[in-house]
Amino acid sequence: MIYSKESGPFALIIFGGSGDLSYQKIYPALYDIAEKGHLPEDYAIIATGRKYTQEEFYNFFEHSLTSDNRHHKHSVENAIFKSLEKHMYFYQGDNTDPNFYTGLSKYLDKLVKEGLPCGNRLFYAGVPQSLYQTVFANIKKSRLNKSPCGWARVVIEKPIGEDEASAKKLDKIITSTFTEDQIFRLDHYLGKETLENVLVFRFKNNIFEPMLNGNNLDHIQITSSEDFSIAKRGKFYNATGALKDVGQNHILQMLAIATMEQPKDDSDEAMIGERIKLVKSLTANPKDIVYGQYAAGVVHGKDAIAYRQEASVPKDSQTDTFFAMKVNVNNERFKNVPVYIRAGKQMAMWLTEISYVFKGKDPYRNVLTIRVQPNEGIAVKLFTKKPGLEIKVEPTYMQFCYKHYFPGEAFDAYEKLVQDVFAGRHTFFNISKEVEAQWRFIDSLSxxxxxxxxxxxxxxxxxxxxxxxxxxxxxxxxxxxxxxxI
Known part of the structure; x- marks a missing residue:
């Protein structure tokens, strides 16, 4: 289900509209949605922030689409850009000031008076969680959390909180303003095409799923490595670390999808319920986790500085930029099948994949690998005979590759998830109970x-x-x- 011309007008209000998240992810996703013709005739995208005039914001928006961005590699068509730009607005102000919200409410009313049909209302909370108390209280006080002519929804970015206790406090703040059906807690990994396809691969085919269990598997590996640094995120990252930044969300999402039982149906409730059940079944010995931090080195032939040399990072920091751990899934299917996980920054290559390693005298002869990024696809490692008179075998791979079977049909994760929010589909978003279960597991380790x-x-x-x-x-x-x- 997608938002379309028949779905009615909307106003998308972005808190943090001049920030890095909007620049890197949200604006490219909105362009892609517009490019595919999935926006209605009448809509308004209102970015908020302290920095820009309207003209300066237009330049910022254009640069977000045309600059080098690993999340948005294709060219930008001028006609689509100009069409989208006509619907873009910048509301300047300080979101810690209560007057900002009454002014924003009047600004939205002004747009309606000027011709924007009254319609649905979507808020994107792209601000630090330390501001949530102020932001959500004032949204409620100014009655922005209700649309007079349609639904009102809000998107919250991961990570939510820094442990289970703080996640519950934040959830109380959010749910005091919006109801659960209005809230979309976003982890962009759940929108990745390959990760969604794991569920189809497992549950819509009869070949591999019967073999993915303790009778046939030796173990499972998950690798999520990045070949780049923390960049300008020193202050945030040093207070968070790799385990809390990606372990609590991205990694546990992948693990849940790779090992959860088949939901009874395709409903949001059934899908999310199985993910929660899986996360609650996880155990790990705190001694079976390794924390790492990158020192100076060479990445792809270029000198790289140490983490402690990054901006806004203390010289004696012990923050983890890497972790590896052994996890147990305590259910009947994967009993005695350990899961080994590693994730980090400034590593040898950019790669995210899930590998099921099958039993045998040499367990590494047969491996089923699902590559989440880059070069998305699924491969099965087999041994085959080399041509010739003698019996000599070597490893080969049978592959399904997205870019070969579906050329030109790629969907960015943010593009898909923003569409899901418009459609009111919660399947690939977290509910509060899921976030709390994830933190409960991570807290036991940290x-x-x-x-x-x-x-x-x-x-x-x-x-x-x-x-x-x-x-x-x-x-x-x-x-x-x-x-x-190939």
Whole structure:
């Protein structure tokens, strides 16, 4: 279900409209939606912030689409850009000032008087969570949380809170202004095409799902590595770290989708319920987690500074930019099938994948790998006979590659999830109980931390991460370099 010309007018109000999230993710997603013709004739996108005049904002918006951005690689058509720009507005002000909200309410009324039909209302909370109390209280006080002519909804970005207790406090703030059906807690990993396809691959086919269990699997591996630094996020990142930044959300989402039971139907409730059930079944020994931090090194032939040399990072910081851990799924299907997870920044390559490693004398002969990014696809590692008179075997791969079967049909995760919000579909968003279950698991580990180890930028992490898996007689998989590059 998508938002379309028949769906009626809307106003999208972006708090933090001059920030990095809007620049990197939201504006490119809105362009892609417009490019596909999924916006109605009448709508308004109102960015809010302290920085810009209307003209300066137009320049900021254009630059967000035309600058180098790994999330938005294709060209921008001038006609579509100009059409979208006509619907873009910038409301300047300080969102910590209560008068900002009464002024915003009057501004929305003014747009209606000038010809924008009264319609649905969507808020995007792209601001620090320390401002939530002020923002949501004033949205409610000024009655912005209700639209006189349609629905009103709000999008909240991950991570929500820094532990289970703070997540509950934030949830109380949010639900004091919006009801649960109005709230969309966004983790963009749930919008990734390949991750959504894991569910189809597992539950709509009869080949592999019967084999994905403790009778046939030796273990599962999840790798989520990035070949870039924290950039300008030093203040946020140093207070958060890798485990809380991506472990609590991205990684647990992937693990849940890779190992959850089949929902009874395709409803939001059934899908989310199985994810929650899976997360609640997870256990891990705090001693089976390795925390790492990147030191100076070389990434793709270029010198890289250490984390402690990044802007706004203390010189003695112990914050983790990497973690590796062993997790157990305590259900009947995956009993005795350990899951090894590693994730971090400034590593050897940019890669996210899930690998099911099958049992055998050499368990690494047969591996089912789902590549989430880049070169999205699914591959099965098999051994086949080489041509010739002698019986010689070598590893080969059977592959399904998105870019080959569906060229030109790629959907960015934010594009898909914004469409889902318009459509009122919660399947690939978190509810409060899911967020709390995720934090409960992460809290049990972060409260009993092992020391932070160091690894060279451009490597696959600290040596202790290799020892973690090797002590069980296993090894980290080498990523297949030709994955979906035929």
């Amino acid at each position: 409260k009993n931390r092992t020391p932070t180890r160091f690894y060279k930028a451009g490597s696959w992490g600290p040596k202790e991460a290799f020892a973690l898996i090797e002590k069980d007689g296993r090894k980290w998989l080498e990523p297949y370099p030709a994955f979906c590059q």
